[in-house]
Amino acid sequence: MxxxxxxxxxxxxxxxxxxxxxxxxxxxxxxxxxxxxxxxxxxxxxxxxxxxxxxxxxxxxxxxxxxxxxxxxxxxxxxxxxxxxxxxxxxxxxxxxxxxxxxxxxxxxxxxxxxxxxxxxxxxxxxxxxxxxxxxxxACDQAGRKFLFLVSTFGTALGLITLRVYMMLKTWKYNVEELNWIPIASFSFVIFVASCAILTLPFLVISEIIPENLKEFGVSFCMTLLWSFAFIILKYLPLLTGTLGFHGSMFLFAGACLSGAIFIMFYMPETKGKS
Incomplete structure (x- = not known):
């Protein structure tokens, strides 16, 4: 005892x-x-x-x-x-x-x-x-990271696709007044489901799957890549939306989420119970 x-x-x-x-x-x-x-x-x-x-x-x-x-x-x-x-x-x-x-x-x-x-x-x-x-x-009792990532990536893609369809219909002059609750609902859902894994777990999973002797360098390198891509996206998002339209940009981001989900499904190791 x-x-x-x-x-x-x-x-x-x-x-x-x-x-x-x-x-x-x-x-x-x-x-x-x-x-x-x-x-x-x-x-x-x-x-x-x-x-x-x-x-x-x-x-x-x-x-x-x-x-x-x-x-x-x-x-x-x-x-x-x-x-x-x-x-x-x-x-x-x-x-x-x-x-x-x-x-x-x-x-x-x-x-x-x-x-x-x-x-x-x-x-x-x-x-x-x-x-x-x-x-x-x-860490003691770790949750299954892979399952959370799959739910988060597929869910985020679903929310973005829903928003994309709404904006596309509105651009094509369809009457969507009765559906004007979709944008705020989609954004809220995307933020919620992305927070389950996409926005929170990468930083932890990276430190779990990188070998101990490379951990400090590996985490720093991966985070540097993340910040670099964030810089590019924030800088050129207006150009992207101007070229593809808002609904086209959402579709592109949804495709990125689905691609990530496929990669996670086949290549990401499960880190539950490991350190």
């Missing part, structure tokens, strides 16, 4: 660790998302910036400069994680997080916001390198 109590205590302790560490991820989510509602204000005459309202081109740079910071953070933390240890870096990462928010709070022009955005991305790069490594080392 004593041994069982000790194991139970250790399991509970590690679950608390995992919960507390993921607060950093939630904090980064705030850092990542503040621009979405704020760009409307920053581009208006009521902008709080002393230098005046920003242009749409400046707003686009504000949106995707976080990816530049993410790449820098991946490379930096990928190299120093082993030298200084996960715990110390998880503590120290709060420093640039606070610097980021202080710059945003006191910013008087768009260039200061650019700096804050890069610092915020730098923090995200560290979060997505350190936390998956830490979680993979303290």
């Amino acid at each position: 004593v041994k069982e109590d000790v194991l139970h205590y250790a399991s509970a302790k590690y679950q608390y660790f995992a919960r507390d560490m993921n607060l950093l991820t939630i904090g980064y989510g705030c850092t990542c998302g503040w621009t979405s509602p704020s760009i409307i204000l920053l581009t208006s005459d009521e902008t709080p910036l002393v230098s005046g309202k920003i242009t749409m081109d400046e707003a686009s740079w504000l949106a995707f400069l976080i990816c530049v910071g993410g790449i820098l953070g991946n490379i930096f933390f990928g190299f120093i994680t082993n030298r200084f240890g996960r715990k110390l870096l998880l503590i120290l990462i709060s420093i640039p997080t606070n610097v980021n928010w202080l710059i945003i709070f006191f910013a008087s022009n768009v260039y200061q916001l650019y700096v804050a955005r890069i610092i915020g991305g730098f923090v995200g790069g560290g979060v997505f390198v350190i936390i998956p490594l830490f979680l993979s080392e303290i």
